[in-house]
Amino acid sequence: MKQFKVMKLIAGMFCSCFCLVVMVSLTQPSRTTTGVEPAVLFFKTQSDSFAIAALQLQTALAAIDKDKPATLANSREALKRCRVHYKKIEFFLAYFFKSSSLIYNAPPKVEIEEPYMEYQEPIGLQVMEGLLFEKEVVAKKEVLLQQADAIASSAKDLHALLHGFQADDKQLLESIRLELIRVITLGITGFDAPLLKSGLAEASASLEAVQYVIQPYLSRGAPQADSVTKYLGGCRQFLQEYQDFDSFDRMTFLTQHMLPLQQYVGLLIKELNLQYNTTGGTINYEAGNIFSPDALNLLAFPRAGTQADSALLALGKQLFFEPGLSGNNKVSCATCHNPALHFTDTLTTSLAFDGQAHVRRNAVSLLYAGFQYEQFWDGRAKSIEEQVRTVINDPKEMNGGESTILSLLQHKPTYTRLFKEAFGQQLDTMTLINQVALPIAAYVRSLNPRNSRFDRYMQGDHTTLTAPEVNGFNLFMGKAQCGTCHFAPLFNGLVPPLYNLTELEVLGTTKTDNLDQPEMDADYGRYDIFQIDFYERAFKTPTVRNASATAPYMHNGSFKTLEAVVEFYNKGGAIGLGLDVHNQTLSALPLNLSKEEVNDIVQFLRTLEDSVATYIPEKK
Structure with a gap:
């Protein structure tokens, strides 16, 4: 019955794929197809190899015997080979036949992603990896064979x-651009196969495909052809020479090979006049590389609209610090999100409206808040505007509302003029709460400094980081698996390569940071909003940028130090600590990080701290 469900799902996916092909072809009024025929031939050849590898995987799984440990090792190797073959066709499948790609490489567990939450039965190579590393693999043999048969x-x-x-x-070259982002942000982090640790071989396979498909464009005498060839060859050689996943020097690979390759591929496409962007503008292809400050387009995120003008931002900044928006004329947005404290308040959980009690959760930093598809720890607000309205109206937070705003306008008539300057004639059609929410949201969206030592390093100043800090980055993006949830470049839950989803995760965060005597926290997170099983204890993945300045940590403020946070992950979250969290999305396997490695990761996190001096109001 389970197998029938899987195959039924596959049939539906193939149908949707054909619809996508028709849609894509009809939206192109003019086209050149220099590289399309070679790419299709490459896809045919490599898909045949993938199909053979899938059959070999099926055979290896069928041979698993609890009395013959070598059969399990053979199955894992067969899975690794199958994954490598898949990576050679991923650029093509994921772009032109997205639904079909999910058959092979969907997440191993139900993912909690916003704003498009769709339930899908876990299926594919990632699911099989998880099963092959369970304690009782033989007990899962039937499920493994069902998965293998479907593939x-x-x-x-x-x-x-x-x-x-x-x-x-244009389409083909964009598929290549997105594959480069996958390699940078997912491939070398081990996102798809954290247990097999096959990410480097998979990245090499992806780049083999890129090298083949881009070749017809390099023979047209384009000025950037030599640079693309140089850096593409350098990437592949580096991956072949340094194949140990845990010790791989990701920083050198990125800064000396991969990011220059991404830059020159972009220049090549521009000079050939073959630019194309199907990301809804989320990715700015004019940026040098994915770590450039302008790589992600803020205006593509919810309700961002157009670039806020100076009058709207000035009004928003003034309202952000305005206590008159609260019912007692004492609380402003800055009370819990103090710019001098990197827009937090350093409290375990913030003080409530009465100044005595506390609200339920920790005040997360507002820096980079615009680059998310939901707000609040449980993701209940779909825009910053909605978040502002909620906080102002909440009796436990600001206890304000329309009457409070009206009173503010009466006592401070200069606001009437400022609102008029910011909104013009549109002001007459807006509710009072929106007159306040829109400028405050615009101000919050402007809080994107990107001036940390790490950012300066990635832009070419290689004097800003020490060797332990660089090693910490390598660990963060590799062995420690931090980068598989805190995705580059913002290190939050914004999912590459399209950056059109924000992940929530189930970690099983404990009540305190005493990991020797762990207790489960009572907060059920998003489950309180939607009572669906896989929402239990699900919380937004915030950015770790500025984490060194925004303690304490987690939704409940239960972790006092970054060392404690890293150690929690090192032990495998709640399940790794022996607690029962049936839907934990974090791997329960220990990371086996040494104390020195934990320290290096923490040192790297400190390099992500921005200067916020420009946001701090002058003392009057």
């Missing part, structure tokens, strides 16, 4: 996707 049977029909297929050079 093998669909892989042999991949050619069918090409029936009536049409594409052009």
Whole structure:
């Protein structure tokens, strides 16, 4: 019955893929197809190899025997080979046939992603990896074989996707651009296969595909062709020479090879006049690379609209510090989000309206808040505007509202003029609460300094980080698996390569940071909003930028130090500590980080601290 469900899902996905092909082909009024035919031929050849690898995986799994440990090792190696073959066609499948790609490489557990929450039965190679590393693998053999059968049977029909297929050079080159981002942010972090630790081999396979597909464009005499060839070759050579996943020097790989490659591929596409952007503008292809400060377009995020003008920002900043928005004329946004404290309040949980009690959760920093698809720890607000309205109206927080705003306007008539300057004639159609929420939200969206030592290093000043800090970055993006939830470049839950989703995770955060006697925290997170099983204890993944200045940590403020936070992950979250969290999305396996490695990760996190001097109001 389970297998039937899986195959039924696959059939539906193939149908949606054909619809996508038709849609894509109809939206292109003019096209050049220099590289399309070679790319299709490459896809056919490599999909045949993937299908063979899938059959070999099926055979290896069928041979698993509890009395023959070598059969388990063989199965893991067969899975690794199958994954590497998949990576050679990923750029094509994920771009032109996105639904089909989910059959092979969907997350191993139900993902909690906003703003588009869709339930999908976990299926594919990532699911199989998890099963192959469980204690009682033999007990999971039937499920493994069902998964393998689903993959093998669909892989042999991949050619069918090409029936009536049409594409052009612009689309093909964008698929390559997105694959480069996958390698940078997911491949070398081990996102797809954290237990197999096959990320480097998979990244190499992805770049092999890039090298083949981009070749026709390099022979057209483009000025950037030599640079693309140089850095692409350098990337592949570096991956082949340094194959140990845990000790891989990601910083050198990125700064000396991969990021220059991304930059020159972008310049090549621009000079060939083959730019194309299907990301809804989220990715700015004019940026040098994904770590450039302008790589992600803030205006593509919820309700951001157009660039806020100076009058709106000035009004928003003034309102942010305005206690007259609260019912007692004492509390402002800055009370819990103090710029001098990197827009937090250093409290375990913030003080409530009465100044005595506390609200339920920790005040997370507002820096980079605009780069999210939901707000609050449980994601209940879908925009910053909604968050502002909620906080102002909440009796436990600011206890304000329309009457309070009206009173403010009466006592401070200069606001009437400022609102008029900011909104013009539109002001007459707006509610009072929106007149306040819109400028405050615009101000919060402007809080994106990107001036940390890490940022300066990534922009070329290699004097700003020490060797332990660089090692901490390498660990963060590799062995410690931090980068598989706190995604580059903002190190929050914004999911690459499209950055069109924000992840919530179930960590099983404990009541205190006493990991020797762990107790479960009573907060059920997003489950209190939607009572769905996989929402239990789910919380937003915040950025770790400025974490060194925003203690205490977690939704409940239960962890006092960064060392304690890293050690919690090192032990495998709640399950690793022996607690029962049935839907934990964090791997329960220990990371086996040494004390020195934990220290280096913490040192790296300190490099993400921005200067916020420009946000601190002058003393009057």
